[in-house]
Amino acid sequence: MRVAYAAQGMNSPAQESNLDVAALADGWLPLLQKWMDQASAAGIAEPNAMVLATVDAEGLPASRTVLCKGLTEDGLVFYTNYGSGKARQLDAHPYASATFSWIAFAHQVTVRGPVDRVDPEVTEAYWRTRPRGSQLGAWASQQSRPIDSRAALDAQLAEVTARFSGVDDVPLVPGWGGFVIRPRTVEFWQGRANRMHNRVLVTRTDTGWIAERLQP
Ligand SMILES: Cc1cc2nc3c(=O)[nH]c(=O)nc-3n(C[C@H](O)[C@H](O)[C@H](O)COP(=O)(O)O)c2cc1C
Incomplete structure (x- = not known):
């Protein structure tokens, strides 16, 4: 099966410069932000979507x-x-691993590291930016718990919608909030012809970051 990269033009992998290993030793954030911005500017749906892996x-x-809603050095x-x-x-x-894949750009980034809950004030500030419908949906769902039927779920939404009908600012759901993945490694992958892809692994050290090229 062949991967269908974006047609011709500036997004074509063949016209993109190779990954700059030395520049990545200065930090992983600028390139990850750039690739996400590129995907966003191209109109790719949910450009901040990442596949989050955990273990049971x-x-x-x-x-x-899940959607990446904050991207900083932290x-x-x-x-x-x-x-x-x-x-x-x-x-x-x-601990978690999270992978972004922007297939149309032949870009993939995988971040791995320890995970903490964010400060409640950070969650509260983000909650305030959410649409009312999403806030009510969060109140209505005990995420990942079984429920008997769709009708039962809809009834839960109707109940919270009625409960907050006279309330301008829907309060934060107790037990809802953010996690931050603190990168220990970040791997950038850039597709190239004949499977000769570029891969650069950026690893945290005591003093900063090191970047090394990996074979594809
Ligand atoms: C594009 C997309 C974005 C999603 N974003 C989130 C998110 O930011 N947070 C979240 O809890 N679930 C999100 N989900 C739903 C999760 O994939 C998942 O079904 C849900 O969180 C329950 O996962 P769990 O039972 O492993 O905790 C998203 C799903 C998709 C397809």
């Missing part, structure tokens, strides 16, 4: 998509229900 109590990996922030499967897994084993 048996060591069985689990993965799902790490990558996503928001979720603290009672969800992923959150329970992270509480027990606070």
Whole structure:
């Protein structure tokens, strides 16, 4: 099967410069931000989507998509229900891997590292930016818990919608908030012809970062 890269033009992998290994030793953030911005400018749906991998109590990996809602030197922030499967897994084993794939650009980035909950004020500030419908949806769902039917779920939404009908600012759901993945390694992958792809692994050290090229 052939990968369908973006047609001709500036997005074509063939016209993109090779990854600058030396520049990546100055830090992983600028290039990750650039690739995400590129995907966003091209109109790719959910350009901040990343597949988050955790492990369960048996060591069985689990993965799902979440949205990266904060990107700084400290790490990558996503928001979720603290009672969800992923959150329970992270509480027990606070390490994660997250992969962005922008297939149209032949770009992939994988971040791995320890995970912490963000400060409640950070969650509160983000919560205020969420649309009311998303806030109500968060109140209505005990994420990852079984429920008997779609009708039961809809009834839960109707109940919270009525409960907050006279309330301008829907309060933060108790047990909902952010996690930050603090990168220990960040791998950049850039597709090239004949499987001769570029890969650069950026690794945290005591004093900064080192970047090394990996074979494809
Ligand atoms: C594009 C996309 C974005 C998503 N973003 C989030 C998110 O930011 N936070 C979240 O909790 N779930 C998000 N989800 C849903 C998760 O993939 C997942 O179904 C849910 O969090 C429950 O996962 P868990 O049972 O492993 O905790 C998203 C799904 C998709 C497809």
